[in-house]
Amino acid sequence: MDLNRLPNDKKLQLCRWYFKVGCIFLPFAWAVNAVWFFKEAFVKPPFEEQKQIKKYVLMSAVGAAVWTCALITWVTVFQLNRVSWGATGDMLSFIVPLGRA
Numbered sequence: 001m002d003l004n005r006l007p008n009d010k011k012l013q014l015c016r017w018y019f020k021v022g023c024i025f026l027p028f029a030w031a032v033n034a035v036w037f038f039k040e041a042f043v044k045p046p047f048e049e050q051k052q053i054k055k056y057v058l059m060s061a062v063g064a065a066v067w068t069c070a071l072i073t074w075v076t077v078f079q080l081n082r083v084s085w086g087a088t089g090d091m092l093s094f095i096v097p098l099g100r101a
Helices: 008-023 027-036 038-042 050-081 087-092
Strands: none
Touching (some): 008 050
16 A cells, blocks of 8 residues: 555544554554554654654554563563473473473
8 A cells, every 4th residue: 555645634544543453462563553654754744644643653663662572571481481380381382392302
């Protein structure tokens, strides 16, 4: 989709929709929203809806960053502690390494 073809009110509506989709535990939509609307929010000459678009872009970027940090933290903790968690660690694993025979 070419954002240059959309009127500004439709851009705001689409940006808001992507933000709401990200709120339903789909942080990838926040990342897409932040990247896709960055130019509209910060580079383009001022227009009426730009202030609201800027707000949604910033909230999307912060939300995506927080989710990314949380995911990296969880993966690190899990990888370092899976063995010590015993059966619980095995139940949380998709693939359980068999170890040495």
